[in-house]
Amino acid sequence: MDDRYKIALETVAKINEAGSKRIEDAVGAIAPDFHRLIMSFAYGDINSRPALDLKSREIATIAALTAMANARPQLEAHIVGGLSVGLTREEIVEIIMQMAVYAGVPASLNGMMAARAAFATVDGTAKKKPAQD
Amino acid sequence: MDDRYKIALETVAKINEAGSKRIEDAVGAIAPDFHRLIMSFAYGDINSRPALDLKSREIATIAALTAMANARPQLEAHIVGGLSVGLTREEIVEIIMQMAVYAGVPASLNGMMAARAAFATVDGTAKKKPAQD
Amino acid sequence: MDDRYKIALETVAKINEAGSKRIEDAVGAIAPDFHRLIMSFAYGDINSRPALDLKSREIATIAALTAMANARPQLEAHIVGGLSVGLTREEIVEIIMQMAVYAGVPASLNGMMAARAAFATVDGTAKKKPAQD
Amino acid sequence: MDDRYKIALETVAKINEAGSKRIEDAVGAIAPDFHRLIMSFAYGDINSRPALDLKSREIATIAALTAMANARPQLEAHIVGGLSVGLTREEIVEIIMQMAVYAGVPASLNGMMAARAAFATVDGTAKKKPAQD
Amino acid sequence: MDDRYKIALETVAKINEAGSKRIEDAVGAIAPDFHRLIMSFAYGDINSRPALDLKSREIATIAALTAMANARPQLEAHIVGGLSVGLTREEIVEIIMQMAVYAGVPASLNGMMAARAAFATVDGTAKKKPAQD
Amino acid sequence: MDDRYKIALETVAKINEAGSKRIEDAVGAIAPDFHRLIMSFAYGDINSRPALDLKSREIATIAALTAMANARPQLEAHIVGGLSVGLTREEIVEIIMQMAVYAGVPASLNGMMAARAAFATVDGTAKKKPAQD
Numbered sequence: 001m002d003d004r005y006k007i008a009l010e011t012v013a014k015i016n017e018a019g020s021k022r023i024e025d026a027v028g029a030i031a032p033d034f035h036r037l038i039m040s041f042a043y044g045d046i047n048s049r050p051a052l053d054l055k056s057r058e059i060a061t062i063a064a065l066t067a068m069a070n071a072r073p074q075l076e077a078h079i080v081g082g083l084s085v086g087l088t089r090e091e092i093v094e095i096i097m098q099m100a101v102y103a104g105v106p107a108s109l110n111g112m113m114a115a116r117a118a119f120a121t122v123d124g125t126a127k128k129k130p131a132q133d
Numbered sequence: 134m135d136d137r138y139k140i141a142l143e144t145v146a147k148i149n150e151a152g153s154k155r156i157e158d159a160v161g162a163i164a165p166d167f168h169r170l171i172m173s174f175a176y177g178d179i180n181s182r183p184a185l186d187l188k189s190r191e192i193a194t195i196a197a198l199t200a201m202a203n204a205r206p207q208l209e210a211h212i213v214g215g216l217s218v219g220l221t222r223e224e225i226v227e228i229i230m231q232m233a234v235y236a237g238v239p240a241s242l243n244g245m246m247a248a249r250a251a252f253a254t255v256d257g258t259a260k261k262k263p264a265q266d
Numbered sequence: 267m268d269d270r271y272k273i274a275l276e277t278v279a280k281i282n283e284a285g286s287k288r289i290e291d292a293v294g295a296i297a298p299d300f301h302r303l304i305m306s307f308a309y310g311d312i313n314s315r316p317a318l319d320l321k322s323r324e325i326a327t328i329a330a331l332t333a334m335a336n337a338r339p340q341l342e343a344h345i346v347g348g349l350s351v352g353l354t355r356e357e358i359v360e361i362i363m364q365m366a367v368y369a370g371v372p373a374s375l376n377g378m379m380a381a382r383a384a385f386a387t388v389d390g391t392a393k394k395k396p397a398q399d
Numbered sequence: 400m401d402d403r404y405k406i407a408l409e410t411v412a413k414i415n416e417a418g419s420k421r422i423e424d425a426v427g428a429i430a431p432d433f434h435r436l437i438m439s440f441a442y443g444d445i446n447s448r449p450a451l452d453l454k455s456r457e458i459a460t461i462a463a464l465t466a467m468a469n470a471r472p473q474l475e476a477h478i479v480g481g482l483s484v485g486l487t488r489e490e491i492v493e494i495i496m497q498m499a500v501y502a503g504v505p506a507s508l509n510g511m512m513a514a515r516a517a518f519a520t521v522d523g524t525a526k527k528k529p530a531q532d
Numbered sequence: 533m534d535d536r537y538k539i540a541l542e543t544v545a546k547i548n549e550a551g552s553k554r555i556e557d558a559v560g561a562i563a564p565d566f567h568r569l570i571m572s573f574a575y576g577d578i579n580s581r582p583a584l585d586l587k588s589r590e591i592a593t594i595a596a597l598t599a600m601a602n603a604r605p606q607l608e609a610h611i612v613g614g615l616s617v618g619l620t621r622e623e624i625v626e627i628i629m630q631m632a633v634y635a636g637v638p639a640s641l642n643g644m645m646a647a648r649a650a651f652a653t654v655d656g657t658a659k660k661k662p663a664q665d
Numbered sequence: 666m667d668d669r670y671k672i673a674l675e676t677v678a679k680i681n682e683a684g685s686k687r688i689e690d691a692v693g694a695i696a697p698d699f700h701r702l703i704m705s706f707a708y709g710d711i712n713s714r715p716a717l718d719l720k721s722r723e724i725a726t727i728a729a730l731t732a733m734a735n736a737r738p739q740l741e742a743h744i745v746g747g748l749s750v751g752l753t754r755e756e757i758v759e760i761i762m763q764m765a766v767y768a769g770v771p772a773s774l775n776g777m778m779a780a781r782a783a784f785a786t787v788d789g790t791a792k793k794k795p796a797q798d
Contacts (some may be wrong), residue, residue, distance in 0.1 A: 028650065034644065036635050041706045042234040052227040056192050060228050063193035063199035064235045067503075069336040070601040071638035074235075076637045093297045094185040095193050101175040101209075102197045104503040104604045105304050106337035106465075112293045112300065119296065160511045163518065164492045167511065171504050174307045200636075202735040203468040204505035226696045237599075237636040238703050239736035244698065245692045252695065309502045318493040325455055326462035326494050330501045333769075335602040341499075359563045360451040361459050367441040368463045368473075370732075370769040371570045372603035378559045378566065385562065390427035426777045429784065430758045433777065437770045440573045469734040470771035574766040584759040588724050592760050596732035606767075608689035625717050626717040627725050633707040634729045634739075 004044030005036050011043040014054060015084055019077035054095055058082040066096050066111035067103035075111065077116035089119060137177035138169050144176040147187060148217055154211035181251040192228055199229050199244035200236035208244065212251035222252060270310035271302050275308040280320060281350055285343035324348040325361055332362050332377035333369035339379065345384035355385060403443035410442040413453060414483055418476035456479040458494055465495050465510035466502035474510065478517035488518060495528050536576035537568050543575040546586060547613035590614040591627055597641035598628050599635035607643065611650035621651060669709035670701050678687040679719060680749055684742035705740040724760055731761050731776035731798065732768035744783035754784060 012020045024035040047057055058081055065075040069132050096115055100108035120126040145153045155170040191214055198208040204218055215225050229248055233241035253259040278286045290301040313323055328348055331341040357383050364383055366374035386392040411419045421432040446456055457480055464474040481491050495514055499507035519525040556567040566647045579589055590613055597607040614624050628647055632640035652658040677685045689700040712722055723746055730740040747757050761780055765773035785791040 014154050023641060026648070027641070030621065031629060031644055034625075034629055037629070037710050038632055038641070041632075041710065042637055045702050045706065046231055046234050049221055049227065049230075052231070056189070056224070056228075057231060059192045060196035060231055061235060062645055064196045064232060065638065067197035068200050068236065068601075068638075069334075070233075071642060074638040074641070089296065090184055091189070093300075094182065095189075097182075097297060097300055097303070098179055098185070098190060098193055099197060100304055100307075100503075101179050102194060102204075102503045102505060103201065104499075104501045104506070105308055106331065106334075106340040106501060107503070109289060109293070109304070109340065110337060112297055116292070116296055156508065159515070160508070163488065163515055167492075167496055170496070171499055171508070174311065174499075175504055178303050178307065194618070196504065201468075202733075203454055204509060206509070207505040217452075222695065226699075230696060230699055230702070232378050233636075233706075235636045235638060235704055237632075237634045237639070238707055239634060239730065239733075239739040242688060242692070242703070242739070243736060245696055249691070249695055265491060267755070277502035312497055312500050315493065315496075317489055320496070322455070322458050322490070322494075323497060325458045326497055327501060329463045330466035330498060334466050335501065335600075337501075349617060355562065356450055357455070357565075360448065361455075363448075363566055363569070364451070364456060364459055365463060366443055366570055366573075366769075367445050368460060368470075368769045368771060369467065370765075370767045370772070372597065372600075372606040372767060375555060375559070375570070376603060376605070377564055381540055382558070382562055422774060425781070426774070429781055430752065430762060430777055433758075433762055436577050436762070437765055437774070440577065441767075441770055444569050444573065464771065467734075467771075473771040473774065497779060578763055578766050581759065581762075583755055584763070588721070588756070588760075589763060590722050591724045592728035592763055595729045596764060599729035600732050600768065603767075610717075622716055622723070626714065629714075630711055630717070630722060630725055631729060633711050634726060634736075635733065664729060 002040075004040040006044075008039040008042070008044035009047050011054075015043075015047075015058070015081035016077050019080065024125060028110040054085040055082075055087060056118075058085050058087060059091075062087075062092060062095050063099060066099040066114075067107055069103060069107040072114055075089065075114045076118040076121070079115050080122060083122060089115075135173075137173040139177075140181050141177035142173040144181040144187075145172065148176075148180075148191070149210050152213065165240070171187045187218040188215075188220060191218050191220060192224075193229035195225060195228050196232060199232040199247075200240055202236060202240040202243060205243075205247055209251040209254070212248050213255060216255060222248075268306075270306040272310075273314050273349070274305040274310035277314040277320075278305065279311075281313075281324070283348035285346065292397055294367050314372050319350075319352040321353060324351050324353060325357075328358060331367060332365040332380075335369060335373040335376060338376075338380055341380045342384040342387070345381050346388060349388060355381075401439075403439040404446050405443075407438040407441070407443035410447040410453075411438065412523070414446075414480035415476050418479065420472075423516050426445060448530075453484040454481075454486060457484050457486060458490075461486075461491060462498060465498040466506055468502060468506040471509075471513055474513045475517040475520070478514050479521060482521060488514075533570075536572040538576075539580050540571040540574070540576035543580040543586075547579075547590070547616055548609050551609035551612065553629065569622075571626075582584040586617040587614075587619060590617050590619060592613060592628050594619075594624060595631060598631040599639055600644075601635060601639040601642060604642075604646055607646045608653070611647050615654060621647075667705075669705040670714050671709075673704040673707070673709035676713040676719075677704065680708075680712075680746035684745065685789050700727070719750040720747075720752060722754075723750050723752060727757060727760050728764060731764040731779075732772055734768060734775060736771040737779055739773075740779045741783040741786070744780050745787060748783075750786060754780075 027034050058078060061078045062082055065071050065078060079092055092115055096108055096111040099111060136183045160167050195215055198204050198211060212225055225248055229241055229244035232244060293300050324347055327344045331337050331344060345358055358381055362374055362377035365377060407427045426433050461481055464470050464477060478491055491514055495507055495510035498510060559566050590610060593610045594614055597603050597610060611624055624647055628640055628643035631643060692699050726743045727747055730736050730743060744757055757780055761773055761776035764776060
């Protein structure tokens with residue numbers, strides 16, 4: 001295991017290790033290198049850089065995924081990740097609410113639905129979902 | 134002037150008052166109510182809520198506009214705004230770099246170009262642009 | 267209840283009151299202010315302005331949500347809303363078909379699927395869905 | 400010239416013939432069939448269908464292009480087209496304003512800038528632009 | 533049946549005839565002309581042009597739909613289509629992986645999930661889905 | 666210089682070395698690590714993988730950037746890159762034309778404008794542009 005992947009896994013462990021594991025399981029059979037490549041880039045190269053703390057990084061990621069409005073599984077995973085690095089539920093809701101200004105009301109509203117689902121996952125009250133997808 | 138618009142203008146004054154004035158001038162002739170309506174919503178209703186500090190809010194907005202990749206004038210304005218509320222140039226660059234993971238390398242690269250332009254505006258070294266557009 | 271929210275609820279009542287109520291129920295627990303804020307903006311400030319009739323406004327909204335292709339629940343809700351303000355099913359289908367030109371065939375085709383589902387909701391033949399999401 | 404292309408050109412003549420001619424000139428050298436193919440589809444197959452009047456169609460197109468926020472030349476062309484089929488400047492501004500709700504404030508604001516430019520084109524007060532692009 | 537529609541159906545027969553039939557069934561009741569219009573354009577006018585082979589065309593379509601990240605049913609259909617015209621599973625996975633660079637990791641990851649589902653459809657191991665939608 | 670960056674620069678040299686150099690110059694002052702990080706990922710990790718030839722990869726990238734319709738400088742750069750790895754101008758035009766089906770006519774039309782500009786760059790007949798942006 002090279003250094004970037006090792007740093008990536010250490011960084012992911014602080015954010016959402018279960019989510020990373022689900023990705024590995026989901027794509028391993030069809031794209032065996034993919035998990036290592038994207039994790040090494042996303043968490044080994046970028047999110048582990050000391051120039052910005054993980055809490056600020058999760059604010060940025062939750063905002064971007066809410067605004068892009070086309071990556072629901074990843075938005076849910078990063079809402080869980082935001083809680084892991086110290087954001088409160090109220091702060092996460094506030095970030096998603098703010099996106100109504102920049103990406104429109106539907107994007108913000110659908111982000112709220114993702115937050116509701118992610119909070120239920122954390123509370124252990126979520127309806128069971130098929131692996132990753 | 135109602136309370137929401139008043140709070141909006143006070144909030145904008147902390148972020149990017151010149152940008153708000155440019156919008157007012159640019160759209161006033163064709164849409165006289167527009168500046169008041171959108172400022173009252175964006176800054177009177179949302180960005181002035183105490184649940185999240187302005188620094189975190191600008192992280193979210195810079196991330197979202199970089200990722201959406203279709204609102205260059207607003208991205209430049211919020212990079213200037215991020216500096217006003219205490220983000221460093223290095224932190225802004227880091228947020229934009231992070232978007233390479235979530236929105237792709239071109240969105241991140243074009244965000245860097247917006248940062249370069251916004252920094253030049255702040256430094257007084259920018260090439261002159263036509264009003265707002 | 268302030269005037270903007272009151273006007274909002276009166277305007278929503280002409281379009282899709284049940285949809286507004288579903289949103290209120292769905293996000294109330296995690297974002298108690300959200301329904302009032304977005305409804306006051308969307309329907310109190312904007313959609314209630316006399317400069318454009320509600321039928322034209324629903325044409326615009328159905329077109330935009332079909333073209334953006336990332337807000338299926340809201341598209342279904344506004345297809346129901348379009349019927350409420352006097353658009354025919356044939357006109358709604360025609361708007362969605364037109365989006366094949368501007369947003370591509372997949373966006374138009376997925377819009378047709380939303381129309382089929384919304385029509386089934388109106389006919390009482392829809393499969394039951396979990397609240398809002 | 401086949402029937403679809405003939406109907407297309409007749410339909411375009413009611414909306415924005417100069418814009419269609421600019422496209423033909425701009426892409427003719429590199430893609431000689433393109434103008435005929437896209438015009439026959441957009442205006443021969445779709446926009447000429449009697450199920451929706453041209454005014455309603457331009458409402459839909461202006462809304463969609465404002466919301467998509469990535470097709471400025473086409474948005475300007477359809478704002479000119481909207482005026483040709485009987486929309487007033489106030490109605491066009493209202494459609495674009497409404498998009499702040501569904502696609503966010505930056506998309507709406509940049510749509511206003513397109514309207515300002517299109518109105519100046521119609522008034523003969525626009526700054527000269529290079530052909531199409 | 534006119535020539536364009538005939539060519540369209542012949543071209544579709546080489547790519548994903550079952551998918552085309554599913555669309556026809558799904559939208560026939562609400563939009564009876566839609567299948568003929570979009571197939572004639574997509575496959576009669578464009579995808580049947582000899583200037584590019586079908587294998588290259590499916591590379592382009594799979595890449596675009598992965599990057600747009602808002603047309604999952606169509607992406608699955610074109611992954612099946614890519615296999616029909618001679619792309620290997622490894623090549624399709626590689627195209628989708630490449631989109632991580634241009635559209636971001638979430639778009640690429642969700643594309644992988646579409647590939648997993650499409651491969652399962654081809655293998656006859658897919659979970660049953662409701663028609664088209 | 667590590668191996669990934671070395672492979673990246675060798676791969677870029679086959680596609681569009683001048684474009685890579687322009688990026689390095691444009692962002693070097695504000696984001697000194699960015700060029701190495703994104704090139705190592707885009708060309709060291711992904712585009713250099715032997716599972717797909719560079720010609721197929723440029724088909725995918727030109728299609729995706731045309732369809733995303735928000736990355737004009739990168740689209741122009743990859744049109745130049747497509748020519749470098751053996752695509753003809755006719756094939757590139759055909760890929761962009763095909764995107765009218767999947768991403769709509771405006772995206773395809775604006776892609777054609779990018780092709781016209783990129784071909785002019787290659788022919789040495791382009792109007793001079795400011796560095797990168």
